[in-house]
Amino acid sequence: MDALILARLQFAITSSYHFLFVPLTLGLSVLVAIMETIYVRTGNETYKKMTRFWGKLFLINFAMGVVTGIVQEFHFGMNWSEYSRFVGDIFGAPLAVEALAAFFLESTFLGIWIFGWDKLSxxxxxxTIWLVAIASNLSAFWILAANSFMQEPVGYVIRNGRAEMTDFFALVTNPxxxxxxxHTVLAGFTTAAFFVMxxxxxxxxxxxxxxxFRRSFRIGLIMGLISTFMVIAVGHFQGQHLVNSQPMKMAAAEALWESANPAPLSLVALIDEKNQTNPIDIRIPGLGSFLSHNTFSGEVKGIKDVQAAYxxxxxxxxxxxxxTxxxxxxxxxxxxxxxxxxxxxxxxxxxxKEQxxxxxxxxxxxxxxxxxPYIANTSGWFMAEVxxxxxxxxxxxxxxxxxxxSVSAGAVLTTMIAFTLIYGVLAVADLYLLTKFIKQGPEETPAGRSLEPTKEVSLWT
Amino acid sequence: MDLNILWFILITVLFTGYFFLEGFDYGVGTLLPFLGKKDNERRVIINTIGPFWDGNEVWLLTAGGAIFAAFPNWYATLFSGFYMALFLMLLALIVRGVAFEFRSKDDRPVWRSLWDWMIFGGSLVPALLWGVAITNLIRGVPIASNMQYVGTFWNLLSPYTLVGGLTTLLIFTLHGALFLTLKTEGEQLEGARRAASLVSILAVPALLLLVTMSYSHTDIFTKSGAGIVFWGALVTLLLACWLLRSGRYAWAFVMNGLTIACSTVAVFWGLFPRVMVSSLNPEWSLTVYNASSSPYTLKIMTIVALTLVPMVLLYQCWTYWIFRQRVTVKHLEY
Structure with a gap:
């Protein structure tokens, strides 16, 4: 395999893995903040326990998200240096803002939240947990603004052999x-809601x-209902936008080879990419047009026409x-x-009905x-990026x-294997801790219970 | 002063902040197995940096993001060129970050000792690698006329750069030991003091060697200002040793912090206006001009940075104020 395929595979592995942890962080930070707010306002100790219990699960997940996120920032330069040279003038800016505006806020105040229970009012x-929640979601905005430039470049000019920024405001208001x-933030809320439920x-x-758990469930249910509906609604409008901005992506998502008016919607299909046809295709007539244009007529461009236009x-x-x-x-x-x-x-x-x-x-x-939600998050990104x-x-x-x-296929392969192995081990540890604390429930046990904390221990055994 | 220079200065500041702050985190992590013989002691040691390390690490992420935004060619050449070194650093940072969160969440001795190993290795490796990386920037690496790095991982390792790595490891470890003298009490303070004394005995000759080797391996001393600052790093280190021996730990910590700052500033000053030196042809070095973003991007980023950095400094200082008390075995809740 050549370095290109390996670099792509490595990016797919590390970013999919990273995004297993991000959505829960986005949503659960808000849920924990809500729980602690109710505790502060009502003084009800149950909500403090809820904050501690869900907060503990949040922290385990958060740590995984943070450390896998560092890899993402380094990756662009390591495996995609020519990309970085070509768009760095634009793409670097939101990443730097993300670190300055969001990461600092998030990690500093999370440290205060964890250790500050008896140091702050x-x-x-x-x-502090609200600041963490806001900062997490703010960081999502900046990284998505960067990603959106890859999907729909705006506010730039090609100059000096690269893309140069001409309008920062256009970059952050990219349609x-x-x-x-x-869509992403609501997907995160959905993930957290289903986690809590x-x-x-x-x-x-x-x-x-x-x-x-009744009280926890209620909070999860409310957030789940609102965010699931909204994520689908936003997704619908996003799809309509993509029909115009990235017609090839949407045509591929529908496996629509020929342009059609009205366009059908495929439910399932057997796709023959080589001969550019679907031998089996179960379709609902007109629904494709409806999803694209909100009416049952209207043209949807097929893959072959978009290919010709490109x-x-x-x-x-x-x-x-x-x-496929x-x-x-x-x-x-x-x-x-x-x-x-x-x-x-x-x-x-x-x-x-209390049933x-x-x-x-x-x-x-x-x-x-x-x-x-994890399946939806990952497959959604696969659709967007593939x-x-x-x-x-x-x-x-x-x-x-x-x-x-300057990076050899061997180097990419080596790092890919190492990342995959270490990610695998961390996934096991993460799942072990999550299931352990989930099963244990809200009763807190003092740490160091069976271990004698004052007995000499050795790192070397 | 144009914005290219301003951004070079800003990145110098970010790296100085990163080395100063994460320097003691790495030092504390490296000292963990030596100073923490009992589990409670380990938890005290880890909790001294518990509230801070993650915020400190963001200085690195910001420095990385700033290089990307302001000097994309520097980012591209550095990260693809120092590939394996950065990969090792990433592995270290991954296991270390998770270890802080995971180690006390289970009380099996094997579990804890596993993560404590990760904290130790995950702190030692970056402390060493940063010295290697920074000295390579100034010594020069094979960069071709098209800005591409044409060497291998082994080009990064030379006696000079290894001395650089050893020096940062020792100075960061000393920084960690001095930090512990400020954050612990009783026996643990005494242990930290002993460790600091021992490490300082090794750090002085290491830095002296690095400074003298820099005469023949770099052109840092062609700029008298950079040369003076580099020697200044040695002076502040000697002062730190003297203050440590007379029991003035806080001042010793400040002086050693100045050593870190002076060394970082000296190297970046020596670099300027280059950002990476080509060992093949001086003409092929990356500079603040041929590696930079467009004036428009630099302007936008300047506005953003000058607004946000002061705020970050304010609330990070506030964190250190909240957790100013010493950590003891009696108050362990995390």
């Missing part, structure tokens, strides 16, 4: 980021600490992304989203729904022009 302490930011369901099923614009070449991957990752994301809507609506119905705890199968389904191929910056630079020429 209650209100001040709650304020793409105005959809992508709420699922774990609460686990304990409600076992009748552990019912008051504690050849006219950018010269000969293959501008078609891997259609884009098609199925889109469907996986949508299916997970629909299931989340259904189960949260049904939970609301049962909750209002939720009498239906063990629903509680079990909620527990097993914890992975759903659908952008062969471009690294839409219309400006191709992936094969972006890779570091």
């Amino acid at each position: 209650k209100t001040m302490h709650a304020a 793409h980021v105005l959809y992508q930011f709420p 699922g774990i609460s369901a686990y304990h409600l099923l076992r009748k552990n600490y019912p008051d504690f 050849e006219a614009m950018y010269g000969p070449g293959d501008y078609i992304p891997p259609v 991957s884009v098609f199925w990752s889109f469907r996986l994301m949508v299916a997970a989203g629909l299931w989340m809507i259904i189960i949260s609506l049904y939970s609301l119905y049962l909750w209002r 939720l705890e009498t239906k063990p199968w629903v509680l079990k389904a909620l527990l097993w729904s914890i992975p759903l 659908g952008r191929q062969p471009w690294i910056v839409q219309g400006l630079q191709k992936v094969n022009e972006a890779v570091s020429p």
Whole structure:
């Protein structure tokens, strides 16, 4: 394999892994902040316990997100030096702002939050977790503003052989980021909501600490309902925007080879990328047009037409992304989203009738729904990033022009194996701690219980 | 003064801040197995930097982001050229960051000793690698006319750069020991003091060797200002040793911090206006001009940085004020 493929694979592995932790951080920081605020306002000790319990899970997840995030910042220079030279004038700015405006705030105040329980007033302490929550979500904005330039370049001019920024304001009001930011943040809220609902369901099923987990569940349910609906709504408008801004991505997501008016929507299809046709295709007529234009007529461009248009614009070449991957990752994301809507609506119905705890199968389904947002998050990014191929910056630079020429395939392979191994080990440790504390529930045990803290220990054994 | 120079200064400040702050974090981590014989002692040692280390690490992320935004060619050549070194640093930072959070979350001795190892290695490796990296910037590495690094990992290792690595490791370890004298009490303070004395005996000759070797391996001393500051680093280190022996720990810590600042400033001053020296041809060095972003981007970033950096400094200082008390075995909650 050559360095390009390996560098792409490495980026896919490290960024997918990083994004397993980010959404929960985005959402759970807000939920914990809400819990602590209720504690401060009501003085109800249960909410303090909730803050501590969910906060502990938040911290374990947060640590993983932070350390895997450092890799992401270094990666652009390490594996994609020509990309960095080409867009650094634009892309570097939001990354630097992210560090200055968000990372400092987030990590400094998280340190205060963790260690400051008896050093600050209650209100001040709650304020620190709000700052963490705001900073986390702010950091998402800046990194997505950077990513949006790759999807939809704005505010630039090609000069001195590179893309140079001409309008910072255009960069931060890129139409793409105005959809992508709420979509991502709401996906994070959804992830946290299903995390809290699922774990609460686990304990409600076992009748552990019912008051504690009922209150937790309620907060999760409210946030889950709101954010699931909104993430889908925003996603719908984002899709309509993409039809115009990245027609190839959306055509691939629908595996729509020929332009159509009205366009159908494929539910499932067997895709033959070589012959550019779908031997099996189960479609709903008109729905494709509806999703693109909000009416049942209207043209949706097919892959072949977009390819022809791109050849006219950018010269000969293959501008078609891997259609099968884009098609199925889109469907996986949508299916997970629909299931989340259904189960949260049904939970609301049962909750209002006070029957939720009498239906063990629903509680079990909620527990097993914890992975759903993760599936939706990951497949959503697969659609966004695979659908952008062969471009690294839409219309400006191709992936094969972006890779570091001074880095050998062997070096990329070595680091990829090492990252994968260490990420694997960390995933095991992370899951071990999460399940341990989840099962243990809200009762705090003093640390160092079975270990004699004053006995001599050795690092060398 | 144009913005290219301002950004070079700002990046120097960011690296100085990073080495000063994470310097003691790395030192404390490196000393963990030597000063913490019992689990409680280990927790005290870790908790002295517990509230701070993550915020301190952001100085590195910001320095990286600032290089990317202000000097994209520097970022591209440095990160792709120092590939394996940065990879090792990343591994160290990954395991170290997780270890701080995970180690006390389970009380099996094997679990704790595993993560304590990670803290030790994850602190020692960056402390060593940063010296190697910084000395390579000034000594020069094979960079071709097209700004591409054409060497291998082994080009980065030479007697001079290894002395650089050893020096940062020792000075950061001393910094950590002195930090512990300010944050602990009783026996632990005494242990930290002994460690500081021992390390300082090694740090002085290491820095002396680095400074003298710099005469033949770099052109740092062609700028008299940079040369004076570099020698100044040695003077402040000697002062730190003297203050340590007379029991004035806080001043010793400040002086050793000045040693870190002076060394960093000396190297960057020596570099200027280059940002990476090409060992193949002086013409091919990266400079604040041929590596920089457009004037527009530099202007935007200047506004952002001058607004945000003072705020960051304010609230980070506030953190140190909140947690100004010494950490003891009696008050361990994390």
